[in-house]
Amino acid sequence: MDRTQVYLPSEQRQRLKAAAKQQDKAMADLIREAIDRYLEQSASSKEDPLLRLIGAGSGLDPERKVSANHHLFLRKASHKKAPRR
Numbered sequence: 001m002d003r004t005q006v007y008l009p010s011e012q013r014q015r016l017k018a019a020a021k022q023q024d025k026a027m028a029d030l031i032r033e034a035i036d037r038y039l040e041q042s043a044s045s046k047e048d049p050l051l052r053l054i055g056a057g058s059g060l061d062p063e064r065k066v067s068a069n070h071h072l073f074l075r076k077a078s079h080k081k082a083p084r085r
Helices: 008-023 028-044 049-054 066-079
Strands: none
Touching: 008 028
């Protein structure tokens, strides 16, 4: 195991310390568990996080190159009608 230092805001450290005490675990164990969950979740998600963020990723293939998805997105966008004023 490698040593890594992390700076936490005081409030976050206090909450972590309380959670560790409540669960009878070391703070380092809770941090490692949280990192494992984050890495598993991000590895299992094939959806492009930027496209999900802007809400435009539906129907795009995450295995395609960015340029191919860009052209697909533009083609879909051009078929939508602009709202009337």
